[in-house]
Amino acid sequence: LFGRYLPGSSWVHQMSPQSKLMLSFYFVVVIFFANNIWTYAALSGLILLVVLMSGVSIGYFLKGIRPLIWLIVFTVLLQILFSSGGHVYWHFGPFSISDTSLINGGFMFIRCLLIIMISTVLTLTTTPLAIADGVQTVLRPLKKVHFPVDTLALMLSIALRFVPTLMDEMETILNAQRSRGVDFGSGSLRHRISAAVPLLVPLFTGAINHAENLSTAMEARGFTDSEHRSKYRVYRWQRKDTISWAVFLLIGILVLFIRKS
């Protein structure tokens, strides 16, 4: 589930997670403004730079794209068949293929690729824990409106910590019930859904056991509430973050200037 992180010490690895998070979000927004060959070229150039700075081989990115290939092909095809205007080569009912639609299809392809690439860079260079910390830092200003950021941060850290544990337990429960003659992977939809009961009940019961024990252990270690605590794990803003932001902002402004108005 979360096995995608590749350890490393590249420029991108060393950036603080909160700025990586915000930058990828910002980048997706900028993509929406791209509408001609120059804007797409500028953004593709930027992504190429990011990939190089991440020290991750291109092969890994291609692997990340493979499961999404059909979605991409589908959206590109829709784009080609449904957009109108320009010189029409072929048409049938509501479908048509024109030079404009081919170009739009091409742009769609690049756009999908760019969005997937930026998300992939983030996951390959940031541990799940750091991503969670990043989200929490980004949400921090909401504390002013009494949003329980610290409590959520703690929940999130417990959630991540228990993912491998519960996945193991799920695997064991599946195996134990298989040994009792349950066939999980086949049969009618109805059969498959009823097979979920011997999985879900033990999983939830186990989860509540964990919760009771863990909360007792937390209280024994002096935990009362999540607001009055100091913090061990801190991600500092670094020069690398400032420089990266400067480059991204610059490219963003450039895109606004060279886009087709």
Added chain:
Amino acid sequence: MKDIIQIKNISFNYPDQERLFTNFSMNIHEGEWTAIIGQNGSGKSTLARLIDGLIVLKSGQIVVDGLTVNDENIFDIRNKIGMVFQNPEDQFVGATVEDDVAFGLENRQIPREKMQQIVENSLKQVGMWDFRDRIPANLSGGQKQRVAIAGIIALSPKIIILDEATSMLDPRGRQEILKLVDKIKHDNDLTVISITHDIDEAAGADQVIVVNKGKVVEADQPDKIFGDINKLTSIGLSAPFTSELLSALRKRGVDSPSQYLNDQRLITWIKQLIS
């Protein structure tokens, strides 16, 4: 000998369940290793939770190092007591080893710089410093229990309670954890309470308290308790290895002592027999 914990006439039951303790009293000596033994369901773990104020007492009084267990004192008492629980999986709060050791320190709002020192020092004491950025899924049960112990050392308590802390480990992991706690007890002048049904562990304690059906059956030094195999088995416990061997020798007509001997003393005694 000073009693660091005094339990006076307590009664307790869980809602809708039978009375677990009725007028139960016992004392724990400061600086000793006390083993509390009894079969599952005898109320041993409940006792640990009552001492730490994790469950609320109905009647009677518990005094820990001069403080009565109540709402007011609860945090001072939890500062004095470190607990290691049975399931290694269910006491690991942090996302990584070092985060977990820091958890108790964060609760006490220790400044970050100081935390880093304490975390490093504690992890080195339990030999887990090299594993500091591991996630719990990549640790063995014994390693997780080490981390739990580091989290306790970090808070420098006076008492460590092991609540069946080794019962889910394999024999080797069990030995290692007990050795570690013993070392830490000596290095830091701690009182250790070990709730266990591992008789061989209890045999090494300074004081043994046998609990059955919410009552103290016996509280004494191991020598006095472990000689009588029948009494132990009648309340669902087993006897230490050395007692079993002595009893087997007795059956074979060897005139053997009826009191408990530890490994070393039994070896000496056998050597005397053959010389």
Added chain:
Amino acid sequence: KLRVVDIVVLGIFMSLLLILGRFTVGVQAWRLSFGFVVTAIASMLYGPLWSSTIAALTDIIGTLMSGSVYFPGFTISAILGAAIYGYFFYGKPISWKRVIIAQLIIAVIVNTVLNTYWLTILYKTPFWTFLPARALKELVMTPIQMAILYYTLNSQTMGNIYNRLFN
């Protein structure tokens, strides 16, 4: 105000959401994930505010970690879904009527209209091309989801869990 055990339970529910959100039964387009059961249980036990908060957070984290494309629209859908469950299930008897109305609203507004609309924005595709297929899927899945919800939320296991947590 949450007790310590509530914080941990919600954390572990987030964990289950992350895991079960990706565990599906069925084949291809007719796959059903059990994430909605977790959301409904969290909503029933802790109300719309907390359940929609953890639903939003798991959507964000889950998407970012799996390396898929993050789009805030789906977070809004997650929040709405959890809020609807919370409104209908929190502190109320789980009757067939409630289950049917809640799931129907989610199926039509969230799963069909909103989610299709998000795809339209994200991939600049015409709204009406995605709609029929998605509507058809909802038509099949919704009654199944209703039955699962009714029986799960009224099960003895849920009763036990409720008693252990709140009594």
Added chain:
Amino acid sequence: MDQTINFKQVTHTYQAGTPFAQNALSQVSVTIAGGSFTAIIGHTGSGKSTLVQHINALLKPTAGEIKVSGRTITPATTNKNLKQLRKHVGMVFQFPEKQLFEETVIKDIMFGPKNYGVSDEEARLDAKQAMGLVGLDGSLQDKSPFDLSGGQMRRVAIAGVLAMKPEILILDEPTAGLDPRGHKEIMDLAEKLHQQQGMTIILVTHQMDDVVDYASDVIVMDQGKVVKHGEPKDIFSDPEWVYDMHLDLPSAAEFACRLITAGVPLKTIPLTIDKLADAIVGVIQGGQSHE
């Protein structure tokens, strides 16, 4: 039916084809005799659990084949038609109480038989019989399994496997976390099933005392390989080797080693308390006769 289990050159690789690929079993060839009580020992991560999960095809070999009661499991074996095999090979996982899910004890125990198309009445009879085998009082049958004590829950789970009437029973650390009485009850149950019903018992364990007290055969695993297979006395005859395998000696053997080091002239290393007592008495008498 023949209960012999035969592993032929079995290799199992986790996450094959990824950078994380790991050989959990490499070229294991071993035969577990039908009707035996075989203990499988080895330190954590040596491949014990992986090995036993091949016996009812929860895992399939990456290479090699396993023969179990006339069925052959190969890398090409599909998930179809494994039901009969899994009925034949009962599997009790570690902490099996975690798999309970039904509303009542009896329903949970009936779950297995009913998956094999047995009628309600018949399943109920099988379940009651299984409750008797594991020593659960009949009055518990309509209780929720979640209201029982830990030891009782474990017996319900084991009864759920026994109700399917397996001929081979795999127990993966069945006594973990139990107190001495619970421990003895579960081990005595295994022995009873072995002797009275002729079941083949395969026990994965860390408890060497159980190995000498109950098992007739021992398989020692290390780094995904079977490194020794024999009777308990063959396995524990070489203490140095046992320690090299990161294993322990049975308590009696360990104590005997310490006696020898202390200068007590024991000729062999006894594995049980009774044998140790005999040996000590032998030395005493021998010593006296010299005088």
